[in-house]
Amino acid sequence: MPAAACLTSPQGPIAIRDMPHGAPGPGEVLVRIEACGVCHSDVMIAGLAKLPLAPLILGHEGIGVVEAVGEGVVHVAPGDRVGITYLASGCGACQACRTGRERYCTKQLNHGYTRHGLMTSSAVVAAQNLIRTPAALSAEQAAPLCCAGWTAMGAMREANLERGQLVAIFGFGGLGHLALQYARHFGLEAAVVDVSEEKLAFARALGASVAVHSDLARNTLLKQMGGADAAIVYTASAAAVPVAFSCLKRCGSLVLVGLTQDSCSFSVSEAVLKGVRIQGSYLGSRADLEAVFQLASQGVARPTVTTHALEEAPELIARLGRGEITGRAVVTFSS
Ligand SMILES: [Zn+2]
Ligand SMILES: [Zn+2]
Incomplete structure (x- = not known):
């Protein structure tokens, strides 16, 4: 049996x-x-x-x-x-x-x-x-x-990015570490955001040119790099969603992947005025x-x-x- x-x-x-x-x-x-x-x-x-x-x-x-x-x-x-x-x-x-x-x-x-x-x-x-x-x-x-590879790829495609654009990968677990490799394959610039220093070190070892703690994400991605064309939230932490939102440039895409029962909030007016596209992506x-x-x-x-x-x-x-x-x-x- x-x-x-x-x-x-x-x-x-x-x-x-x-x-x-x-x-x-x-x-x-x-x-x-x-x-x-x-x-x-x-x-x-x-x-x-x-x-x-x-x-x-x-x-x-x-x-x-x-x-x-x-x-x-x-x-x-x-x-x-x-x-x-x-x-x-x-x-x-x-x-x-x-x-x-x-x-x-x-x-x-x-x-x-x-x-x-x-x-x-x-x-x-x-x-x-x-x-x-x-x-x-x-x-x-x-x-x-x-699951991890398939879902990571599905979201990367939903983000609809072009070569050279900046994608922010939130969460460097099973999905995120594959997403980074797909992003590089597609010729994207990739920044990894996580709350674990160990996972950020793993991201750098896998070739991420930018890997920052969530607390520093907005400053690094929006202020120093001009904002992400897409932020893909692979982590199941709802707290990551407003941070990802805050890293987007105008007309950027927020792609939600990690499943959680929790809620989150961000500014409606900011979403409207920045022309943010919000997309769920499953498998x-x-x-x-x-x-x-x-x-x-x-x-x-x-x-x-x-x-x-x-x-x-x-x-x-x-x-x-x-x-x-x-x-x-x-x-x-x-x-
Ligand atoms: Zn799964
Ligand atoms: Zn059916």
């Missing part, structure tokens, strides 16, 4: 439990999971007052090998190595689904939230949004691309997911990972919630 990292009840403890599953049904596949990254959304889901499933297997950035397919599955076959994301399935019929924005489907199901997730050695998952992964990437290098497009895998297999942008046993998952999620993980922590399963 496969062991899994489970949220045992709403806001309850996370524990390792044996969780049986059946054979794959229509539109589903059985996957032997090789690796699953730990994402800040796992922390958020663990804090929700209500859960659609309990106990719930967490995890939504997984890599595995297809072992069996259910009825009607044609685009993957046993033996294929696939990436599995938060987006399990959409309705396929609504306007969002029909225009390549399945991630905004109101009937979507999500791994590790409304369906069981991937922090388990074996899982039955929806086949609809699986992506084949390049052989050149190890499972632990590929797993973080399925990415299918093309964005393919792009992050391609850039990683070419060695252009790869996650910095630490690998861990399943038994460490509860502690990893707690440490992530405290901002103590540098790069991405990935749970790996030996075959």
Whole structure:
């Protein structure tokens, strides 16, 4: 019986439990999971007052090998190595689904939230949004691309920047450290903002020319550098949003990515008079997911990972919630 990292009840403890599953049904596949990254959304889901499933297997950035397919599955076959994301399935019929924005489907199901997730050695998952992964990437290098990389890229594209423009990356965790590499690849000038000196040092080591503490962000980005063309808030800290807003130049874009239940405020008149565009960005497009895998297999942008046993998952999620993980922590399963 496969062991899994489970949220045992709403806001309850996370524990390792044996969780049986059946054979794959229509539109589903059985996957032997090789690796699953730990994402800040796992922390958020663990804090929700209500859960659609309990106990719930967490995890939504997984890599595995297809072992069996259910009825009607044609685009993957046993033996294929696939990436599995938060987006399990959409309705396929609504306007969002029909225009390549399945991630905004109101009937979507999500791994590790409304369906069981991937922090388990074996899982039955929806086949609809699986992506084949390049052989050149190890499972632990590929797993973080399925959420952190994908979401970082999706927001970078939503910011709609041109070569040479300045992007401010707020939060240098799993998403931010990939976003910096994408920004450099696109020829953007990138400034990193975080509250952790350790993460700022990590940003400089990854080639950030500007990496500043949040307290100094407005002075550095707006006053010294003339303001950011876009500020992308990857951190789940609502306190970062007004700081990011204050760093924008006129007609700049504020892109919100990190999920939090908290609220924030900024000046409406300042937003109006500066012509600020405010954009939410969730996951990415299918093309964005393919792009992050391609850039990683070419060695252009790869996650910095630490690998861990399943038994460490509860502690990893707690440490992530405290901002103590540098790069991405990935749970790996030996075959
Ligand atoms: Zn995630
Ligand atoms: Zn839909």
